[in-house]
């Protein structure tokens with residue numbers, strides 16, 4: 412997913428329009444702005460609300476702009492950073508899913524609901540981890556996460 416976005420190869424509305432398809436080129440999620448990948452993942456009010464909700468539920472500080480740059484240029488491999496990265500990528504994936512769903516059903520999940528799905532999934536993934544491989548500091552950090 413991150414790779415597809417990085418190479419600007421998702422078929423966003425304005426891109427399809429470039430191919431001569433019959434779409435109005437507007438964002439399916441906010442209906443306000445021309446849909447480009449930059450808009451969808453970094454500027455759209457809907458994706459921003461997803462990230463905001465995620466920060467509220469998790470108590471973590473996540474980037475709310477230039478999200479993709481933040482994910483790709485991630486050389487910090489601490490547990491904290493990997494958890495944040497996974498959450499941001501899930502958020503982008505969910506935004507893309509909702510965007511595709513809204514094309515057909517004109518109905519999307521609320522950002523707070525999406526944030527809950529992401530944290531529930533994260534919780535499950537953390538629980539499945541082999542705790543013996545974690546340091547005391549990492550375990551303490553996980554224990555402090557609001558959704559755990």
Ligand SMILES: [Zn+2]
Nearest residue numbers: 438440441455
């Ligand atoms: Zn939008």
